Amino acid sequence: MPVNPYLLPSLIVVVLVTVGIGAYGLRFARTTSDFLVASRAISPAWNAAAISGEYLSAASFLGIAGLILRYGVDVLWYPVGFAAGYLALLLFVAAPLRRSGAFTLPDFCQVRLRSPFLRRLATVFVVFIGCLYLVPQLQGAGLTFGTLTGGSYAWGALLVALVVTANVALGGMRAITFVQAFQYWLKLTALAVPVIFLVLQWQADGRPAVTPPTGPTFPAATTVQIRQDATISTAAGTVSVHRGDRLSFAAGDPVPVVSTTEDRRGADWLRPGGDGSLFATYSLILATFLGTMGLPHVLVRFYTNPDGTSARRTTLVVLGLVGLFYLLPTLYGVLGRIYTPQLLMTGRTDAVVLLLPEAILGGGHLGQLLGALVTAGALAAFLSTSSGLLTSVAGVVFTDMMGADRGGSVRDFRIATVLAAVLPTTLALFVSDMDISQVVGLAFAVAASSFCPLLVLGIWWRRLTDVGAAAGVLAGGGAAMAAVLVTVLGPDLPGWTGQAIEQPAAWTVPLAFAVMIAGSLCTGRRVPRDIGATMMRLHAPESLRL
Amino acid sequence: MSSGVQTAGAVVLAVAALSGAVIAVLRLRSRRGIATAMQRATYEVLHTAGLAAEPLRGGLDAATAGKAARHLRTLVGATGLSIADDHRCLAFDGRGSHHGDQLAAAARRALKSGRCIVLTAAELPCDRVDCAVRGAVVAPLAKPDGQASAAMAATIDDHPAPGLVQATLEVARWAGAQLALAELESSRERLARAEVRALRAQISPHFIYNALTAIASFVRTDPERARELILEFAEFTRYSFRAHGEFTTLAEELRSIDRYLTIERARFGDRLQVRLQIAPEVLPVGLPFLCLQPLVENAVRHGLSRKPGVGMVSIEARDAGAECHITVEDDGVGMDPAVFAPDRPETDDGQHVGLSNVDERLRSVFGDHFGLVVETAPDAGTKVSMRVPKFHPGVHP
Numbered sequence: 024m025p026v027n028p029y030l031l032p033s034l035i036v037v038v039l040v041t042v043g044i045g046a047y048g049l050r051f052a053r054t055t056s057d058f059l060v061a062s063r064a065i066s067p068a069w070n071a072a073a074i075s076g077e078y079l080s081a082a083s084f085l086g087i088a089g090l091i092l093r094y095g096v097d098v099l100w101y102p103v104g105f106a107a108g109y110l111a112l113l114l115f116v117a118a119p120l121r122r123s124g125a126f127t128l129p130d131f132c133q134v135r136l137r138s139p140f141l142r143r144l145a146t147v148f149v150v151f152i153g154c155l156y157l158v159p160q161l162q163g164a165g166l167t168f169g170t171l172t173g174g175s176y177a178w179g180a181l182l183v184a185l186v187v188t189a190n191v192a193l194g195g196m197r198a199i200t201f202v203q204a205f206q207y208w209l210k211l212t213a214l215a216v217p218v219i220f221l222v223l224q225w226q227a228d229g230r231p232a233v234t235p236p237t238g239p240t241f242p243a244a245t246t247v248q249i250r251q252d253a254t255i256s257t258a259a260g261t262v263s264v265h266r267g268d269r270l271s272f273a274a275g276d277p278v279p280v281v282s283t284t285e286d287r288r289g290a291d292w293l294r295p296g297g298d299g300s301l302f303a304t305y306s307l308i309l310a311t312f313l314g315t316m317g318l319p320h321v322l323v324r325f326y327t328n329p330d331g332t333s334a335r336r337t338t339l340v341v342l343g344l345v346g347l348f349y350l351l352p353t354l355y356g357v358l359g360r361i362y363t364p365q366l367l368m369t370g371r372t373d374a375v376v377l378l379l380p381e382a383i384l385g386g387g388h389l390g391q392l393l394g395a396l397v398t399a400g401a402l403a404a405f406l407s408t409s410s411g412l413l414t415s416v417a418g419v420v421f422t423d424m425m426g427a428d429r430g431g432s433v434r435d436f437r438i439a440t441v442l443a444a445v446l447p448t449t450l451a452l453f454v455s456d457m458d459i460s461q462v463v464g465l466a467f468a469v470a471a472s473s474f475c476p477l478l479v480l481g482i483w484w485r486r487l488t489d490v491g492a493a494a495g496v497l498a499g500g501g502a503a504m505a506a507v508l509v510t511v512l513g514p515d516l517p518g519w520t521g522q523a524i525e526q527p528a529a530w531t532v533p534l535a536f537a538v539m540i541a542g543s544l545c546t547g548r549r550v551p552r553d554i555g556a557t558m559m560r561l562h563a564p565e566s567l568r569l
Numbered sequence: 570m571s572s573g574v575q576t577a578g579a580v581v582l583a584v585a586a587l588s589g590a591v592i593a594v595l596r597l598r599s600r601r602g603i604a605t606a607m608q609r610a611t612y613e614v615l616h617t618a619g620l621a622a623e624p625l626r627g628g629l630d631a632a633t634a635g636k637a638a639r640h641l642r643t644l645v646g647a648t649g650l651s652i653a654d655d656h657r658c659l660a661f662d663g664r665g666s667h668h669g670d671q672l673a674a675a676a677r678r679a680l681k682s683g684r685c686i687v688l689t690a691a692e693l694p695c696d697r698v699d700c701a702v703r704g705a706v707v708a709p710l711a712k713p714d715g716q717a718s719a720a721m722a723a724t725i726d727d728h729p730a731p732g733l734v735q736a737t738l739e740v741a742r743w744a745g746a747q748l749a750l751a752e753l754e755s756s757r758e759r760l761a762r763a764e765v766r767a768l769r770a771q772i773s774p775h776f777i778y779n780a781l782t783a784i785a786s787f788v789r790t791d792p793e794r795a796r797e798l799i800l801e802f803a804e805f806t807r808y809s810f811r812a813h814g815e816f817t818t819l820a821e822e823l824r825s826i827d828r829y830l831t832i833e834r835a836r837f838g839d840r841l842q843v844r845l846q847i848a849p850e851v852l853p854v855g856l857p858f859l860c861l862q863p864l865v866e867n868a869v870r871h872g873l874s875r876k877p878g879v880g881m882v883s884i885e886a887r888d889a890g891a892e893c894h895i896t897v898e899d900d901g902v903g904m905d906p907a908v909f910a911p912d913r914p915e916t917d918d919g920q921h922v923g924l925s926n927v928d929e930r931l932r933s934v935f936g937d938h939f940g941l942v943v944e945t946a947p948d949a950g951t952k953v954s955m956r957v958p959k960f961h962p963g964v965h966p
Contacts, residue, residue, distance in 0.1 A: 063820075063849075064820060064849065064852050064853070065849045065850075065852075124855065124960060124964070124965060124966070125960055126891060126959040126960040127891070127960070130960040133962050134962065137962075198848065199850060199888065200849060200850055326850070326853060326959065327849065327850045327852075327853070328853070329818075329820065329852065329853055414890060417890065418890040418891040419891075421890060421891065422891045422958075433889075436889075436890055560965065
């Protein structure tokens with residue numbers, strides 16, 4: 024496969040610009056007249072772009088289009104949920120959390136409930152969620168590397184893990200807000216500009232149907248390399264194929280069904296709620312709507328806001344920016360159904376965004392240029408999210424596990440960074456065949472069943488106690504954590520149990536809330552004595568100057 | 570990846586989780602499951618003492634006395650226990666509260682004499698048939714220096730045995746020590762507040778004089794500028810002398826520094842160059858009120874005003890994960906590091922009084938590892954750096 028000649032230059036440009044903004048994007052002032060400019064707080068618009076840049080990960084950039092290509096309308100809940108999570112954050116958490124002065128989630132536990140045990144528990148969950156969220160970023164990196172250069176998946180994942188770890192450990196991201204804001208606009212451009220050309224070409228092709236009644240067909244002559252032993256069923260019958268076999272198809276041939284990959288065909292792709300997936304859908308909605316508020320790397324960005332009002336305004340802008348972005352991957356998924364159906368056979372549907380420009384526009388300069396642009400966006404996606412995640416996980420490890428308050432050094436922070444990077448990198452090498460967005464969905468499920476109840480009840484319910492909160496986090500979050508471990512590492516479970524384990528949020532979130540409320544009511548005497556003062560700080564607007 | 574490897578991974582993880590759980594359970598057991606009766610007794614006494622110490626550390630009033638009395642009674646092993654100061658009975662726990670007035674009177678006597686008093690049944694007359702109180706031991710809560718402001722009285726259904734007297738005495742002495750600690754703590758806080766006040770007072774004299782003369786020089790030549798400077802000066806003093814709040818944010822502190830530098834530039838003109846590099850992420854960091862401004866003032870005063878030619882002050886605040894790193898640097902005449910030696914008596918030329926005041930306040934708020942770091946040498950400028958955690962319980966800007 025010929026390597027796109029624009030690829031390397033575009034990646035180098037992205038890395039150079041990022042490093043340049045990171046190192047020189049700090050505000051300077053040499054005269055006192057621009058002193059005030061330099062010490063002015065970041066505006067909600069910049070801050071919102073930074074939060075969106077950090078939030079839109081490989082799962083959003085690559086994963087959603089892949090899922091839509093494969094499963095169709097059912098998985099539209101992923102982009103909807105990923106964006107709507109900020110609505111819950113806006114309504115219940117943003118301003119009070121900022122007013123609490125907490126930098127991380129464990130800090131919030133300390134402010135609200137004064138319990139060292141709960142703080143340690145929150146630390147464990149932050150590390151777990153952070154690692155779980157890092158895995159799909161590295162997966163995306165490995166996949167991109169493998170798709171574009173033909174190299175091995177493991178090397179791509181390792182390479183990005185190394186680059187990100189070195190960058191965070193050496194403190195390369197100094198002007199982090201401006202870097203992340205740049206990354207957001209890069210990601211948006213990298214999907215928005217190509218999609219214009221792609222839709223125009225689709226028009227010019229006479230608008231081929233997305234779901235022809237006979238099932239998807241190859242738009243051009245295609246050779247597919249089989250990655251696993253499988254049986255292939257076509258209209259003519261069933262054939263078994265082996266790993267490494269090459270199958271050739273002519274333009275207009277129907278795409279055969281491969282036994283090792285799962286996808287929806289025909290009307291199923293267009294119709295919501297296939298085989299008893301109502302439970303899974305509700306789980307997904309709960310996890311993504313409520314999980315965003317528990318993501319450690321998103322919450323630390325809110326600290327940059329000067330007060331609660333600007334935190335709220337920032338969240339509102341994030342909602343708009345993120346919502347705008349999520350319109351695009353859906354289009355890629357739909358167009359991929361027409362132009363890159365061979366991915367349904369190989370199972371590597373997550374690569375659809377990367378392959379689509381050249382598949383639709385041909386191997387000419389335009390196709391190659393847009394392909395390079397999309398790849399640069401993907402690089403920005405996993406670099407920004409994984410840097411942010413690693414920074415916050417390493418920060419928590421540094422503060423709460425290595426005792427930075429008793430005198431931590433820069434060297435300790437570097438060790439913490441390496442420690443925080445080892446586990447997700449190892450995991451990423453093991454779970455190469457899972458859908459990126461599904462792994463991210465699992466991280467959301469754990470966050471929704473542990474931190475969401477803690478934050479919502481902690482902010483809005485006076486009678487929450489440390490014992491109740493710890494019990495709820497242990498019950499709900501622990502159950503979600505166990506479900507995730509079984510899904511990622513264990514065997515496939517059949518039937519209802521399998522569904523309840525694969526999408527656990529629908530039972531773990533209510534469980535966490537119920538245990539937390541019951542536990543707090545049973546231990547009513549442990550409500551912190553200064554709860555009134557704490558609540559006042561969380562809820563009173565700063566303008567009152569109380 | 571093959572399913573064999575995945576299963577192996579799952580097994581390894583399960584084993585790790587299991588062993589973690591076992592270790593956790595063992596550690597919990599080792600804390601709870603005390604082997605001998607002796608150890609259990611030690612544990613119980615110390616545990617109860619710890620529970621009693623908590624309210625006592627908040628100082629002695631009716632509320633804290635009530636909480637402490639319960640645990641103190643367990644420690645003494647009496648049926649009832651009262652705590653009284655020289656006016657009234659603060660708290661009573663257990664049986665026999667109708668003897669409160671008699672006990673309070675005995676407590677007054679004990680406080681006056683400073684000695685322990687043993688009351689027998691004859692000295693505790695009572696017309697209640699069901700009253701079982703037959704004796705009491707009253708001991709002053711003496712502090713290590715012998716002073717006592719309160720006393721405790723333990724009542725018992727029997728004639729007071731020497732064992733009870735001894736136990737009451739020891740518990741009273743222990744409680745007195747806790748009260749002394751409480752006083753120490755509150756006096757330390759008072760001291761810190763006094764230091765802030767002293768610092769505010771310390772800023773003014775030199776600076777106010779210099780600022781006013783600098784402004785005066787503009788009144789005729791450039792009245793508009795003089796007006797602006799006076800307004801800046803007014804804003805600056807309002808911030809510096811504000812009455813409320815022990816903490817502020819980096820943004821506010823920088824704003825005040827900006828006003829200060831504007832006024833200083835009126836005096837020094839182009840001789841004073843300023844370079845500022847601030848990561849906007851750390852602007853909301855909370856820090857003790859007026860802990861950065863003395864450093865800048867120091868840099869201008871000692872770094873530049875004693876030196877001919879142009880001087881540069883640079884202020885930098887960097888984002889470093891969960892912390893913020895702030896440095897204030899000048900290229901002035903520098904100092905001899907020996908002035909910071911701990912055994913050197915403080916001089917009153919203000920050379921480093923401001924610095925050590927900031928250092929002490931940072932340490933008392935954030936802990937001993939967050940003090941100032943000063944790098945300096947004669948004729949080599951001065952660089953002062955500090956680390957501030959982004960979150961610290963108790964710091965509310």
